[in-house]
Amino acid sequence: MARNVADFARKDCNGCEVCGDICPAGAVSFVPDELTGFMYPAVDAGKCTACGLCVRHCPQNSPVRRENVFPEAEVWAMWSNDDGTRLLCTSGGIFRELGRKAVSLGGAVVACSYTEDFRGAYHTIALTEDELVPLCGSKYVQSSTEGIYRRVRGLLGEYTPVLFVGTPCQVAGLYSFLGDDPDNLITADFICNSINSPKSQAKYIEYLEDEYGARCVFSRAKDKRHGWNNFGSSAKFANGKEYYAPRNEDARVVAYHSGHLFIRDSCLGCQYKTLPRNADITLADFWGIEPDERNPKLELGTSAVMANSKKGADFLAALGESVSGYRKTLADVLRGNGNLTHNVTRSNRSMEAFRALDTMRFDRVVDRYRTRPGLLQRVKSRIRRVIKRLTGRG
Numbered sequence: 001m002a003r004n005v006a007d008f009a010r011k012d013c014n015g016c017e018v019c020g021d022i023c024p025a026g027a028v029s030f031v032p033d034e035l036t037g038f039m040y041p042a043v044d045a046g047k048c049t050a051c052g053l054c055v056r057h058c059p060q061n062s063p064v065r066r067e068n069v070f071p072e073a074e075v076w077a078m079w080s081n082d083d084g085t086r087l088l089c090t091s092g093g094i095f096r097e098l099g100r101k102a103v104s105l106g107g108a109v110v111a112c113s114y115t116e117d118f119r120g121a122y123h124t125i126a127l128t129e130d131e132l133v134p135l136c137g138s139k140y141v142q143s144s145t146e147g148i149y150r151r152v153r154g155l156l157g158e159y160t161p162v163l164f165v166g167t168p169c170q171v172a173g174l175y176s177f178l179g180d181d182p183d184n185l186i187t188a189d190f191i192c193n194s195i196n197s198p199k200s201q202a203k204y205i206e207y208l209e210d211e212y213g214a215r216c217v218f219s220r221a222k223d224k225r226h227g228w229n230n231f232g233s234s235a236k237f238a239n240g241k242e243y244y245a246p247r248n249e250d251a252r253v254v255a256y257h258s259g260h261l262f263i264r265d266s267c268l269g270c271q272y273k274t275l276p277r278n279a280d281i282t283l284a285d286f287w288g289i290e291p292d293e294r295n296p297k298l299e300l301g302t303s304a305v306m307a308n309s310k311k312g313a314d315f316l317a318a319l320g321e322s323v324s325g326y327r328k329t330l331a332d333v334l335r336g337n338g339n340l341t342h343n344v345t346r347s348n349r350s351m352e353a354f355r356a357l358d359t360m361r362f363d364r365v366v367d368r369y370r371t372r373p374g375l376l377q378r379v380k381s382r383i384r385r386v387i388k389r390l391t392g393r394g
């Protein structure tokens with residue numbers, strides 16, 4: 001029986017950082033793993049009283065399954081009616097509309113922002129529409145949540161609603177921390193492929209800064225200037241220069257999609273990629289959705305939205321005229337998005353790639369260690385591309 005979280009195997013720790021917030025003795029801190037840069041808990045044995053709280057509230061050790069969720073989610077194809085919001089956000093901009101609704105009701109939003117230097121991400125609080133802007137858009141690096149669960153508990157006493165958005169494991173962590181499902185808490189997660197290490201994000205930004213000769217002042221992981229199905233990545237630098245690369249040429253995207261080189265061990269056996277979900281609402285890209293006359297600007301991005309609970313369905317209904325959409329089924333989502341229920345695999349050269357980041361530039365590491373498709377795979381994707389073109393879905 002584990003005495004405290006330091007006894008858990010690292011491969012099982014998802015990095016939600018709940019154990020730090022729950023510890024009454026302040027005995028838990030988070031330390032980056034030397035090779036991967038992912039954060040893991042370290043326990044100060046001198047402070048630990050062996051109360052067992054961290055073990056009981058760890059969502060990996062005591063899996064969280066909410067009871068008051070629908071057996072099967074209500075599913076929508078949905079998008080914001082504000083084109084700027086669709087472009088700013090990753091899929092259909094539903095996160096921003098949920099956030100706007102929450103702050104317009106006098107509530108608070110807790111979600112993920114980049115750090116000032118774009119080398120990492122963290123969860124923070126927005127109380128106004130302006131404060132929501134940096135929280136929009138997917139950051140594919142693991143966010144720091146140290147202290148956020150305690151702050152959410154505080155907000156729940158002051159604000160209605162409190163909207164918390166994060167990975168499925170962070171949402172599970174929040175419920176585990178609270179041990180409760182307060183009426184004024186609304187949670188949203190997303191279909192989660194996996195999460196990248198802060199070390200790889202830092203090395204990516206370092207490489208771009210080296211290439212462009214100045215500090216990075218803006219980064220967008222998914223830039224939709226050439227369309228949602230044809231996204232790229234972009235960045236801006238202090239000397240006014242700008243970077244844009246299509247997704248198959250951006251080293252960070254290639255590392256993610258060609259071998260998952262820099263993802264966390266726990267993502268290989270994620271217990272929160274399952275149905276029914278814990279969050280009130282699940283957001284995703286509606287990959288593979290057919291063109292439909294009700295959605296003439298499909299290429300600005302379209303969200304798959306799952307209302308997993310009555311609370312979630314009511315909050316989505318309250319978005320009213322700010323969004324449009326129509327009903328779909330879970331099977332429609334699963335067709336284009338296996339990550340809803342299935343774990344990804346990682347290249348067996350991942351640890352070598354992590355080590356190489358210590359001595360080589362990010363783009364060169366990715367070029368050396370990325371997984372390259374075999375002949376059969378190349379033929380299959382060419383056929384898929386041709387079919388898409390012929391059916392007008394590409």
Ligand SMILES: Cc1cc2nc3c(=O)[nH]c(=O)nc-3n(C[C@H](O)[C@H](O)[C@H](O)COP(=O)(O)OP(=O)(O)OC[C@H]3O[C@@H](n4cnc5c(N)ncnc54)[C@H](O)[C@@H]3O)c2cc1C
Nearest residue numbers: 089090091092093094095111112136137139165193284285
């Ligand atoms: C790591 C990651 C993996 C994903 N994998 C998939 C996938 O496999 N399939 C799919 O369809 N969709 C995936 N998504 C979700 C998708 O990219 C969109 O975030 C989602 O569709 C919501 O889009 P939106 O337009 O409504 O709002 P957006 O503005 O794009 O949503 C942003 C919200 O996501 C949260 N967020 C962003 N980055 C992080 C982070 N690093 N950690 C925790 N929360 C974060 C923010 O708190 C913010 O609330 C993933 C997102 C992330 C961050």
Ligand code: SF4
Nearest residue numbers: 023048049051052054
């Ligand atoms: S057992 Fe209790 S005191 Fe020790 S680290 Fe865990 S929560 Fe803190």
Ligand code: SF4
Nearest residue numbers: 013014016017019058
């Ligand atoms: S999964 Fe979360 S609570 Fe459990 S040990 Fe890891 S960081 Fe701590």
Ligand code: SF4
Nearest residue numbers: 168169192195267270
């Ligand atoms: S795949 Fe699972 S463990 Fe990994 S970040 Fe997503 S929810 Fe957490």
